[in-house]
Amino acid sequence: MSDDEDRFWGKVTIGDGCWEWQACGSREGYGRFGLGGRVLLAHRVSWTFANGPIPAGMHVLHRCDNPACVRPGHLFLGTNDDNIADMDAKGRRKGGVGSRHGSAKLTEADVPKARALVASGMTQREAGKLLGVSRWTVGRIVRGKTWRHVEDEEEAEFVRQDDLSRSYDVAKSFPVQINDD
Secondary structure, eight states: OOHHHHHHHTTEEOOSSOOEEOSOBOTTSOBEEEETTEEEEHHHHHHHHHHOOOOTTOEEEESSOOTTBOOGGGEEEEOHHHHHHHHHHTTOOTTOSGGGSTTOOSOTTHHHHHHHHHHTTOOHHHHHHHHTSOHHHHHHHHTTSSOTTOOOGGGHHHHHHTOHHHHHHHHTTSSSOOOOO
């Protein structure tokens, strides 16, 4: 065992369940460990000591859902999407998802309409004004960067028709008026 490993494991309480980090940590409870002139997350260091390098783009996730745990058997690799799905499944994502997020201005029902409006030829700026959000918000929805959990089943036929006039029909179902100037 290297000096770094000895120093690392000296900061861990080892027991029957989780092996908890006892030194410096983040507000969220994740341990931090100085190594090679950098401060690293302790559970990632633990994974590396036990299993070797973490492949690029991979996260180290906790089976036990305990951020202070560094027990290698409680850790596993996953993608960013795996990490988000794990947080959602365990109810740990801050702020909630979609309309449950405290800052949400849209609902799940608005998202397919936003996508359909843009697909029919309306600009993101126009769709944003109609929905009461910025064009950037509409763009992120259309590109699938946000609101990915919302399916467009109801609007699929509308999008396939590619009929510009339909965008105004959809818009009429919104509680705001479109300016025809």
